[in-house]
Amino acid sequence: MLKNIVKFMVGCGAGFLASAALADQPAPGHVPRQKQQAQQAPVIDARSPPANRWWTPGEGTPLPPVIAYPNSFGQVGVLNDAGVIDTQDHPFFEPIGENGRACVSCHQPANAMSLSVEMIRQRWHETQGKDPIFAPIDGMNCPDLPPGDPKSHSLLLERGLFRIFLPWPPKAADGSSIDPEFTIEVVRDPTGCNLHPQYGLKSANPMVSVYRRPRVAANTKYFTHQGFGVFSFIGKNGLPATRDPETGLPSGMNILSDARQPTLKTQAVEAAVTHLQFNGKLDEERLTKIVSFESQVYTAQVSHTGAGSLMESDTPPGFGVLNLAKGREGLLGNNVTNFVFPMSEAWRNPAPSPDPEITRRNEMRASIARGHDVFMFRTFWIKDAMHLNTVGLGNPTKRTCSTCHGMHMMGMDIVNGWMDLGTTNLPWAREEPLNPWNERKPQMPLFKITCKANVPPHPFLGRVFYTQDPGRGLISGKCNDVGAIVMQQFRGLAARAPYFSNGSAGSLRELVDFYDRRFNIGYTDREREDLINFLSAL
Amino acid sequence: MRQVVTFAMLSWAASAMAAEPPATHRNFVACPIVRDTSTVPCWLAEYEGETYFLTIQTDVSAPVNPPWLGHKVLVEGTVSDEPRICGGIVLKPVALSVMQELDGSCNTMLPAEERYNLPFEPPRPPGPSKGRLAFGDPVTKPKSQEVAASKSFELRYEFDSLVMFRHAQPLQQIFEHARQSKATKVQITGYRAATLLSNGQLMQEDKEIGRRRAEQVADLLRGAGLTELRYDVKWQDETKRAKGVEDAARRRVQVVVSR
Numbered sequence: 001m002l003k004n005i006v007k008f009m010v011g012c013g014a015g016f017l018a019s020a021a022l023a024d025q026p027a028p029g030h031v032p033r034q035k036q037q038a039q040q041a042p043v044i045d046a047r048s049p050p051a052n053r054w055w056t057p058g059e060g061t062p063l064p065p066v067i068a069y070p071n072s073f074g075q076v077g078v079l080n081d082a083g084v085i086d087t088q089d090h091p092f093f094e095p096i097g098e099n100g101r102a103c104v105s106c107h108q109p110a111n112a113m114s115l116s117v118e119m120i121r122q123r124w125h126e127t128q129g130k131d132p133i134f135a136p137i138d139g140m141n142c143p144d145l146p147p148g149d150p151k152s153h154s155l156l157l158e159r160g161l162f163r164i165f166l167p168w169p170p171k172a173a174d175g176s177s178i179d180p181e182f183t184i185e186v187v188r189d190p191t192g193c194n195l196h197p198q199y200g201l202k203s204a205n206p207m208v209s210v211y212r213r214p215r216v217a218a219n220t221k222y223f224t225h226q227g228f229g230v231f232s233f234i235g236k237n238g239l240p241a242t243r244d245p246e247t248g249l250p251s252g253m254n255i256l257s258d259a260r261q262p263t264l265k266t267q268a269v270e271a272a273v274t275h276l277q278f279n280g281k282l283d284e285e286r287l288t289k290i291v292s293f294e295s296q297v298y299t300a301q302v303s304h305t306g307a308g309s310l311m312e313s314d315t316p317p318g319f320g321v322l323n324l325a326k327g328r329e330g331l332l333g334n335n336v337t338n339f340v341f342p343m344s345e346a347w348r349n350p351a352p353s354p355d356p357e358i359t360r361r362n363e364m365r366a367s368i369a370r371g372h373d374v375f376m377f378r379t380f381w382i383k384d385a386m387h388l389n390t391v392g393l394g395n396p397t398k399r400t401c402s403t404c405h406g407m408h409m410m411g412m413d414i415v416n417g418w419m420d421l422g423t424t425n426l427p428w429a430r431e432e433p434l435n436p437w438n439e440r441k442p443q444m445p446l447f448k449i450t451c452k453a454n455v456p457p458h459p460f461l462g463r464v465f466y467t468q469d470p471g472r473g474l475i476s477g478k479c480n481d482v483g484a485i486v487m488q489q490f491r492g493l494a495a496r497a498p499y500f501s502n503g504s505a506g507s508l509r510e511l512v513d514f515y516d517r518r519f520n521i522g523y524t525d526r527e528r529e530d531l532i533n534f535l536s537a538l
Numbered sequence: 539m540r541q542v543v544t545f546a547m548l549s550w551a552a553s554a555m556a557a558e559p560p561a562t563h564r565n566f567v568a569c570p571i572v573r574d575t576s577t578v579p580c581w582l583a584e585y586e587g588e589t590y591f592l593t594i595q596t597d598v599s600a601p602v603n604p605p606w607l608g609h610k611v612l613v614e615g616t617v618s619d620e621p622r623i624c625g626g627i628v629l630k631p632v633a634l635s636v637m638q639e640l641d642g643s644c645n646t647m648l649p650a651e652e653r654y655n656l657p658f659e660p661p662r663p664p665g666p667s668k669g670r671l672a673f674g675d676p677v678t679k680p681k682s683q684e685v686a687a688s689k690s691f692e693l694r695y696e697f698d699s700l701v702m703f704r705h706a707q708p709l710q711q712i713f714e715h716a717r718q719s720k721a722t723k724v725q726i727t728g729y730r731a732a733t734l735l736s737n738g739q740l741m742q743e744d745k746e747i748g749r750r751r752a753e754q755v756a757d758l759l760r761g762a763g764l765t766e767l768r769y770d771v772k773w774q775d776e777t778k779r780a781k782g783v784e785d786a787a788r789r790r791v792q793v794v795v796s797r
């Protein structure tokens with residue numbers, strides 16, 4: 001019944017598509033290929049029983065205007081600018097696909113509209129692995145592994161990673177194949193999916209599988225802004241920006257870790273096909289409802305163990321979900337007029353108090369304020385980072401965290417945000433040390449990239465190099481985009497470990513330590529502590 | 539590795555030895571050197587036992603962008619009579635082209651020393667800016683002005699290279715002009731050039747670069763949505779015009795947009 005309705009609605013929406021031949025496909029570009037694989041993968045019997053802090057698809061409970069959930073640094077809050085959200089029959093909250101999942105399955109309010117690995121493990125125990133988040137299509141290392149065996153879901157259970165499958169060679173927005181600048185070979189395939197006869201690179205529907213963290217589906221006005229730096233040509237390489245298929249306007253290209261979808265709407269079409277195994281294109285009505293929900297929901301830490309509430313009138317303007325909802329989008333914050341996360345004098349230099357509890361609170365606030373200054377002002381040599389050192393700053397450049405993370409209130413890049421920080425490309429990516437003392441085996445796939453002879457080599461890695469996830473390169477086919485990942489926002493970090501697109505930093509400390517090693521920063525213990533406190537309060 | 543590099547160098551230094559550029563010019567290929575200061579780092583290069591100052595680190599809007607360690611740089615500069623900066627003779631104006639092949643031997647980083655600190659306040663500190671870019675927004679929407687029926691634009695390139703971050707702004711201007719003027723045709727000419735080095739050798743760009751530059755610009759304009767225009771795409775070889783003076787200006791694409 002549902003299926004029939006969908007078919008009918010797709011028929012109506014077909015007018016949008018340039019080519020009538022695509023009318024039965026969810027969208028042009030890479031999604032038809034993804035649909036082919038998603039419809040091929042098995043669907044198993046799954047249940048999502050209600051539990052504390054967990055939003056079950058279809059539970060129908062109203063989502064209040066403000067709601068807070070505990071985490072190890074305090075509480076994260078979710079604010080609905082539109083007031084109470086009726087989640088009954090709401091396409092973000094209903095299991096509209098074939099596998100029992102809803103968008104909310106992986107974008108949970110308690111996890112800052114993302115999904116922590118802690119929550120994933122808890123669900124595994126509560127449901128004996130039956131929750132739909134463990135669906136074979138992308139909740140397993142590869143869809144045909146035995147369900148219910150933790151080994152089949154090891155990347156999800158250990159690092160919070162879902163399988164993202166993308167056609168190779170890449171597809172342009174009009175569905176034509178892009179001739180890539182590099183070849184890709186599978187040198188390690190611990191999940192079995194990249195060499196799989198049905199799901200892999202050599203299958204009839206050639207796909208690369210990479211493994212990525214969910215991202216925050218909130219605070220969207222900031223990362224879909226049309227302000228500073230959004231033009232028809234990408235400010236980092238001069239190539240044409242992708243465009244909104246409906247308005248023709250250029251996209252800021254900050255959605256998903258590879259910017260493969262230009263708008264929230266096209267992203268939702270893909271998410272329904274891949275994550276929900278929805279067989280078709282979501283109709284306009286449901287797409288509008290999803291996008292308007294995402295456009296009014298905000299999330300940030302609302303109270304901090306130590307520093308207290310972040311919902312007060314004297315909370316620094318860069319903190320707390322109320323300030324976030326009020327903030328201005330499309331602003332460059334890497335300057336001393338806007339700031340990325342504006343701090344307050346009262347936190348930096350609190351009035352002395354006879355009350356020891358207030359004194360302790362003030363000490364934490366001062367540490368957060370110092371951490372803010374480390375983020376904004378502490379310089380180090382940023383070296384060999386593609387799309388940062390190559391955009392006019394020189395290599396190396398003596399700069400700060402906020403150089404790359406300059407978007408006001410978000411800490412993303414204000415222009416298209418993909419850069420190669422080294423999270424997925426060797427030599428910096430986290431790899432298992434191979435020696436007799438380490439019993440763990442490598443978990444991530446490894447690809448050998450060879451840039452073709454008719455293009456320049458990768459500026460910092462040369463013509464041949466290795467990666468766990470080619471990132472933007474899987475979409476653009478550009479050699480110098482391999483391993484470039486669109487940075488995600490800094491809000492609600494405390495609620496959604498692990499970090500980086502491949503979950504390689506298990507905690508904020510590991511994240512800061514990665515930078516310390518990567519850029520040879522040499523933080524003092526106090527700087528490190530302050531920086532972690534700052535990040536945990538966002 | 540070394541051998542590969544030598545071979546590459548021979549292939550750009552064509553056999554023809556031309557006259558030398560004027561004594562006030564320094565055109566050479568060398569490893570860049572970065573020196574830290576109490577503010578922003580400065581960039582230097584050595585040629586025939588002398589140190590030259592190339593530029594300082596500022597931001598994306600700078601007219602001259604610092605080179606990259608890990609790569610050699612082609613320096614095309616005029617010796618100025620300004621006092622030395624960071625110990626180097628100031629080349630001004632100067633054009634810098636990062637050489638595409640990797641060169642691990644270009645790795646010199648020098649520490650800050652009191653005597654080499656900058657004698658002026660840099661337009662942009664190493665941390666956050668004061669609220670504006672040092673030289674203005676690199677990609678600004680052109681102000682709407684009287685739209686001419688035909689307008690010419692020029693894109694300049696680094697040696698052997700295609701479009702990069704710096705071209706987003708001029709491409710945007712071409713794009714907006716074509717839209718506003720309701721243009722019907724665009725004429726694109728890509729040029730291949732050469733540089734006369736101070737040692738008398740002629741360093742020529744890749745044989746195909748003129749064509750590739752022209753075709754790329756056409757592709758990019760189409761890709762951004764200018765699909766209705768009539769494209770006239772040509773290329774030209776100007777390697778013979780190299781004189782060691784302003785050779786960098788000939789590495790270009792000329793775009794004429796008309797109704």
